[in-house]
Amino acid sequence: MKTINLSEQTVRDLNQALHDQAIECTEREWEVLEPKGQHNIACGLDQNISVDIKGPTGYYCAGMNKKAHITIHGNAGQGVAENMMSGSVRVKGDASQAAGATAHGGLLVIEGNAAARCGISMKGVDIVVKGNVGHMSCFMGQAGSLVVCGDAGDALGDSLYETHIYVKGEVKSLGADCIAKEMREEHIEELTELLNRAGVDEDPTAFKRYGSARQLYNFKVDNTSAY
């Protein structure tokens, strides 16, 4: 295991060392000490390596991640795993707003709560939140799945495209064009698989499903009051 202490080295040093692994992988296991909430830790990775960050991170930790498996042993700042393409990111604590924003693939697990706009414009990532999510989560979600084991805030799934949303707790309100949908067998299977991948022990039958009503897919003047 390779250890980098961010009290002794810079985020630039860390990221360059991790990026170099994409060219020639010399170490599969990495540990980052004393992150102290610094921004842009472990972003832009492109190799099947594991990175354990032992403490809280600032903005955009694991941004645009590909292939790597990153665990944050603490809270994560804004935009954790934003635009992730593949691999996985696990936040042991809470995540600030815009977690998993625009992410195209991979798995994001947040063991605590996620703040506002979790999964905003998500494009294929799977996000599992063990706690609650804040308002406007999954806004303009295009693809992938958002699983919320706790409650969801206001305007869940506003202007939703094709993201699948599963919520176990209460939904304060649904956003424009987001509706509750029937939980069929294929959805139970999908949710079961998502929970298993995330290592979350929940009963899939206790969840409700939400999705797009597809009424705003093409602009109609009669729908202007919905915006």
Place this chain on the structure above:
Amino acid sequence: MSEDIKVKDGLRESATFDRITMTEIRRAAETGIYDIRGFGAKRKLPHFDDLLFLGASMSRYPLEGYREKCNTSVTLGDRFAKKPIVLDIPVTIAGMSFGALSANAKEALGRGASLMGTSTTTGDGGMTPEERGQSSKLVYQYLPSRYGMNPDDLRKADAIEVVLGQGAKPGGGGMLLGQKITDRVAKMRTLPMGVDQRSACRHPDWTGPDDLAIKIQELREITDWQVPIYIKVGATRTYYDVKLAVKAGADVIVVDGMQGGTAATQDVFIEHVGIPTLAAIPQAVRALQEMGMHRKVQLIVSGGIRNGADVAKCMALGADAVAIGTAALVALGCNHPMYEEEYKKIGSAAGFYDDYHEGKDPAGISTQDPELMKRLDPVEGGRRLANYLNVLTLEAQTLARACGKNDLRNLEPEDLVALTVESAAMANVPLAGTNWIPGKGY
């Protein structure tokens, strides 16, 4: 109403309720929806035609046009990037998406720009292999929608342009209507075919300049600080926006005036939001100068650039380069009279066509229709664009030499005068024949 009718019958058209206005009222009454169109502002605005160059005479020494060199190259992004972009000419191609434009049009833009040693820019929807392949210098736009955004393409780019807005619709998002969403466009944007694709007006994971500074750091980290990072803003509160962009860490700032084109937005937005390009440049330059960053953070200006005089005037006002969009499309064949009959069939006319969002462009440029697309040969289109870029450059050089300048960037406001009080005030240059700059006295 022609002048003849007015004179003959003593009729008088209202300046307030002219025929365009009344037609729009009727259209609104019939449809219940605002007018959506492409192109840029069509109203008459203070523009570069309102400025003139003071050529050399006794007090200035001109350069010989056919013997003495006038440099046109410019380096962009040497503030932080390890690999700044060097352009052979200071005219770049502005961001226009694959989706809004056909693949052939994007390829033609790449070919033409590469022939002249300058850059093209992607748009909403990501980078196509054809575009990357044909563009020797390619700027990758980072937009709120993040359609097609991925780190591999980010690392293939020669520069990254963080788009906060554009001159045609500062503060507004965008929409690519479903009729232009083919299977390929849909896949690139991760959305079903035929669905309107909304582009948000705000970025999803940051708000405000302090966040943007961190976002820019992230992009630099992902690309190992190799490539320049631009910030593009629509011209509004340009003085403040430029200062904040510098503070946020931009290598290059792109200011797009309200004459800048778009693929589609509300007409009311195009005509009533933003400020003219002419008014924006001095604001941007003043902001850079006050921060000691003029020429250190480069300024690219766009919005209504048509000829070499416009290029030279922008540079005299302090820009390092310009970007063209609408003019580049016209060079490819947009609104060409050869398609007059077909424009008529879709309710338009050559020279007036602006319904780019409908995807019926007879010139095969702003369409995804396979049959229409074939009308634009990308090789021939590229040659036409290269010719046009060459003319812009030659014209700008001609004017610079006449002002005694051996580098386009040596042009300066002192080389200019204004024809109108408005343009004098906006451009901060004297009214022609006087020493008077409005607001500054003699």
